[in-house]
Amino acid sequence: MSFITLKNINKSFNGEPVLKDINLTIEEGSTLGILGRSGSGKSVLINMLRGTKEYAPDSGQVLFDLAICENKKCLHVEPASKAGGKCPECGAELQAKQIDFWNAGRLEKAAIRRRISIMLQRNFALYDEQTVIDNVLNAMGDEGRYEEENIYNAIDLLEMVQMSHRVTHVARDLSGGEKQRVVLARQLAKNPMLLLADEPTGTLDPQTAEKLHQTLIEGVKDEGISMVITSHWPEVMNHLADDAIWLDNGEIIEHGAPDTIVENFLKTVPKAEQVEKIEHTEEIIKVQDIKKHYYSIERGVVKAVDGVSLTINQGEIYGIVGLSGSGKTTLTKMMIGLTEPSAGELVIRLGDDWIDMKKPGPLNRGRVTPYLGLLHQEYSLYPHRDVLGNLTDAISLNLPAEFAKIKAAHILETVGFEKDKSMSMLTKWPDELSGGERHRVALAQVLIKEPNIVVLDEPTGTMDPVTRIIVTNSILKARDELDQTFVIISHDMDFVLDVCDKASLMRGGKLLSTGTPEEIVAELTGEEKADMIKDH
Numbered sequence: 001m002s003f004i005t006l007k008n009i010n011k012s013f014n015g016e017p018v019l020k021d022i023n024l025t026i027e028e029g030s031t032l033g034i035l036g037r038s039g040s041g042k043s044v045l046i047n048m049l050r051g052t053k054e055y056a057p058d059s060g061q062v063l064f065d066l067a068i069c070e071n072k073k074c075l076h077v078e079p080a081s082k083a084g085g086k087c088p089e090c091g092a093e094l095q096a097k098q099i100d101f102w103n104a105g106r107l108e109k110a111a112i113r114r115r116i117s118i119m120l121q122r123n124f125a126l127y128d129e130q131t132v133i134d135n136v137l138n139a140m141g142d143e144g145r146y147e148e149e150n151i152y153n154a155i156d157l158l159e160m161v162q163m164s165h166r167v168t169h170v171a172r173d174l175s176g177g178e179k180q181r182v183v184l185a186r187q188l189a190k191n192p193m194l195l196l197a198d199e200p201t202g203t204l205d206p207q208t209a210e211k212l213h214q215t216l217i218e219g220v221k222d223e224g225i226s227m228v229i230t231s232h233w234p235e236v237m238n239h240l241a242d243d244a245i246w247l248d249n250g251e252i253i254e255h256g257a258p259d260t261i262v263e264n265f266l267k268t269v270p271k272a273e274q275v276e277k278i279e280h281t282e283e284i285i286k287v288q289d290i291k292k293h294y295y296s297i298e299r300g301v302v303k304a305v306d307g308v309s310l311t312i313n314q315g316e317i318y319g320i321v322g323l324s325g326s327g328k329t330t331l332t333k334m335m336i337g338l339t340e341p342s343a344g345e346l347v348i349r350l351g352d353d354w355i356d357m358k359k360p361g362p363l364n365r366g367r368v369t370p371y372l373g374l375l376h377q378e379y380s381l382y383p384h385r386d387v388l389g390n391l392t393d394a395i396s397l398n399l400p401a402e403f404a405k406i407k408a409a410h411i412l413e414t415v416g417f418e419k420d421k422s423m424s425m426l427t428k429w430p431d432e433l434s435g436g437e438r439h440r441v442a443l444a445q446v447l448i449k450e451p452n453i454v455v456l457d458e459p460t461g462t463m464d465p466v467t468r469i470i471v472t473n474s475i476l477k478a479r480d481e482l483d484q485t486f487v488i489i490s491h492d493m494d495f496v497l498d499v500c501d502k503a504s505l506m507r508g509g510k511l512l513s514t515g516t517p518e519e520i521v522a523e524l525t526g527e528e529k530a531d532m533i534k535d536h
Helices: 042-050 106-113 132-138 148-160 176-189 206-221 234-240 258-266 328-335 365-371 387-391 401-414 419-425 435-447 465-482 493-499 517-523 526-532
Strands: 002-013 016-027 031-035 059-069 077-079 094-100 116-119 194-198 226-230 243-248 251-256 283-296 300-313 317-321 343-350 353-356 372-375 453-457 485-490 502-507 510-515
Touching (some): 016 226, 016 243, 016 251, 031 234, 042 194, 059 106, 148 206, 226 234, 251 258, 283 485, 300 328, 300 502, 317 328, 317 465, 328 343, 365 372, 387 401, 485 493
Parallel strands (some): 194 226, 300 510, 317 502, 372 453, 453 485
Antiparallel strands (some): 002 016, 002 059, 243 251, 283 343, 343 353
16 A cells, blocks of 8 residues: 655755655555665655655655544544544544645644654764663653553663663763664654654664664564665665665666665675785874773663773774774773773874873873864764865864865865865755765865874764775775874774774773784674674
């Protein structure tokens, strides 16, 4: 049975088309997969289905086939198959009706939006100061929030997303993968008839991603909830989607079975550049028995990092790998002075001097921090500045106007934008960019200040395969041309094998092994390889 029909949809931003003549039908209870490169229009289409005001189509229709409550004070909506039944809210009859979403009345449109949930890429959307279970209960609404039934439902949802062991933890203390699973529990707590998932597993390690995939199957597909999902992971399309489209430059260039679409899309993915491995011997970061312990009343002592020692050399691309929650992000935050160590030694070389990163002040840690660059896993751009502003004024990079444009355009080329497009990108606003484009601009924001050491937290998380290869090559180019040192936090061993000279494996706050990426892979068990290597 038809659920959503898109007819002749067109959408432009500032005169530039981003969706062109989209015609598509989504069946009730099915999952549509959307595949495409960064900037192809995937996120625009997702936000249009959500009803986000800025993404209203310029022309065309988004039609919902629904069963809507005849009680005008209720207007609860269900999928069309429920027509003739009783409204679960007020008991009145549900009547079949097709609604033109973007031309509907305010109340009807609001009723549809209440039944749509969304997971946005890299947007964890949690209340940081609240516990995990409070975050889920808040999604159920204010009325009867703490009633026994709601509490049990919240616990069931957290068990489904494998987060029942974190029920009383404060959200800010969770890892990125854990936050993403709580976000899914929150969205399911809203009892949606449609779930929109924009790269929901892009920042997760393969093991955690597989858990989330299984949850999406059990909690969404098996429950008959319709879903639209974008992803650059072929296995996501093959495991979750019933139907798939390939978007390119805003057009559907192929529509069909997910395995066929994935196969044809992957034929367009370039190969990573093969570079000769160079041994780097001049030390720049030294870490000795570093620890970071937290204490809370509920949890006692939490050993986020527990006695880690390592050395990183000038010009190396060094990977710190491990599954979600292993301690790798906390370790790198201590390296760049964002988090104070509980114990141990951590020094960074600046010129001929070794700087103690535990000591604050302009003569100590403050001397090094201007030469450190960090791309957070939860990065963000300044929404009220265009791309040029984000790459200059917003980060206090004061340059003559014309030189600023040239330098900004050049750095955009470095992160994979085509030469003839990089100059026009400078006048775009962040909300006009796709998720992958924003990611690359955020990486450019780090590289444009020419730091000595660059820390990248899951740098390929939400990137399609083509963009991923472009960024891989960009990192290699930046290291060779600028003599930069890269510390890369990742759960993606395929990426680490492509780009890193050396890697350390972390688990449970401890460093288990250090060596070449190939040596790290050789030490993994068969099960671990399956979790961390997508192509295994």
